[in-house]
Amino acid sequence: MDVPNGSSTVGGVPQTADQPRARRRRHPLRWVAGFLVLIAVVGYFVVQRESNGGGGAPYCTASVHGPNEDKGSPDEYVEMSPDQAANAATIAAVGVSKGMPDRAVTIALATAMQESQLNNLDHGDRDSLGLFQQRPSQGWGTPEQIMDPVYSAGIFYDRLGEIKGYSRLPLTVAAQKVQLSGFPQAYAKHEPDATVLTTALTGAGHLVCTGPAPALAGDPAKVRTELSRLIGKSGLQTMPTVQRDASRTGDEGAGGSKAVAESEVTLVEKRGGGDAAVRASRVLSGWAVANARALAITRVSYSQNAWIAGKDGDRWQQKGGTGAKDGDGDRHNAESGEIRIFVRG
Template identity: 75%
Template sequence: MPQTDQPRSRRRRRPLRWAAGFLVLVAVAGYFFVQRESNGGGGTPYCTATVNAMGGAKGGTDQNYEMSPEQAANAATIAAVGVSKGMPDRAVTIALATAMQESMLHNLDHGDRDSLGLFQQRPSQGWGTPAQIMDPVYSAGIFYDRLDEVKGYSRMPLTVAAQKVQLSAFPQAYAKHEPDATVLTTAFTGGGHLTCTGPAPVQAGDPAKVRSELSRLVGKDGPHTLPAAPGGTAGAAADGTARESEVTLVAKGGDGETARRSGQVLAQWAVANSRELGIARVSYSLSSWTAGADGDRWRSKGGTGGGYGGGDPHDAPPGQIRIFVRG
């Protein structure tokens, strides 16, 4: 074939390659869409943080941020540690945006040089041992400790505050995550909620493990406490096929803002960790969440029965978080 014909032949083949590649992408996207829509039958699980439209105004649009259960669990841990330390929402947003940039909310066992974990902290730079840094509770805690040392951080642009802690080579990169980090913060601590969809857990959970993880989050001086003894057995699940063990947290300070904020983030943390810990349902304040049921949404209390206020027997009274672990 003459050399002058070769470029023309290549040009004819390129559109075919692009078309084939496009069809593959469409097929993959369609597959995941079908999987998502069929979650009730065992599709791919995912979590959504939702912030309600301003004031519930008619025509308002909710804000959402979607992620995997692993990412949701890590994000909820970051938020819960911040609240347990008494850090304001601005600090939680800075921490979440930082982790979104550094690891996309994955607890990485690798990184640039010796960087590790959610925040890509370096043992050689005094952040802790590798084992400590790979513990999300520890890594979030030390991030907040160093952020708290930055005078006036809450009034700084997010990129400036994060950079004073992280000393990143790309400080402006944190800015693009601020809107999503704000949605997550509000969902975890204020006017929103987290839902995780997918089939209900099949494997039994371990109430002792749930209590242990919660104890690490609330700490000795936190606004919530765990009773000295496990919550016992709550009886059969709604479908009568399984028993559930209960783990209950009780607010120390009544129904004040500190206790409310703590209760909100711990309830969302339980939902985020439901698949990993075998949590079947969570009840807090005026609503409850049940794994694998009714679209996995938070539902307002109501109806008749033997529960608090005449509702479901799993309802939580004011100041309590009730977490039911599959038996």
């Protein structure tokens, strides 16, 4: 499971709280050289971002409004790579599909943040693997199963759900009862970020991902297959895939670049789905954004808002032509509880 972090050292000698740290010689020239390298790196990424029309190196941000939004309190946010965001969204979506509460999602995310930093690792301590560093030898499944984020998240929730009163336990206690880690207190430091992620993915927050718009065609069938694994008992259903040619996409497809053909994959909240369906819609719209780079998704819309890959990928915006333009959305209603996912053709 959990691998111990290295102890603090100076010159190879372990340091404790009551041990003085060795004095380090100052090297002004090295400091100046390091500063110049830092400036060059920052400049590179600025140029890269501008040359891509705001795309730049891809990264994702999950954010929620501060507790006193009306008084101008800052947002709380977590930044991560697209792969980390996709794994976080999968963990949250599996929890929602199983009907688990937000507290369970937060416990799962904090656990994965500690065990793998939200990376699907093919190695670990002894035979530990995957997002949660689960061990085949301890009955968590085959290596192939554990390396599947949907499976590994699912079995984590299954075992968490077997713990009586887990939602009332401190996060470290609940996570430890599942993981049996040698370092149970390590989960605590991830609780604030995991809480932000949970709110951003399932509640009153949002996830955005920046980076260049997809340059190659995607496979809408693959998108549908992945979504079908996450729907579960969420009260959503998929609609037939719709092909849209470039003339109907307009200039707003693919992040404002020239028009490209797209395929539309749509999820609709079932009648009477209630809050569970709304919660599922929120988490799956975030999942689509997080997987935009991997699945060639050009834009996503839900309710009144839309996200577009590329230069507009740093925010959700009011849906005008972006998500339901008159030419391609006359059968849609912004209030109908639909997630519309557009895949580059």
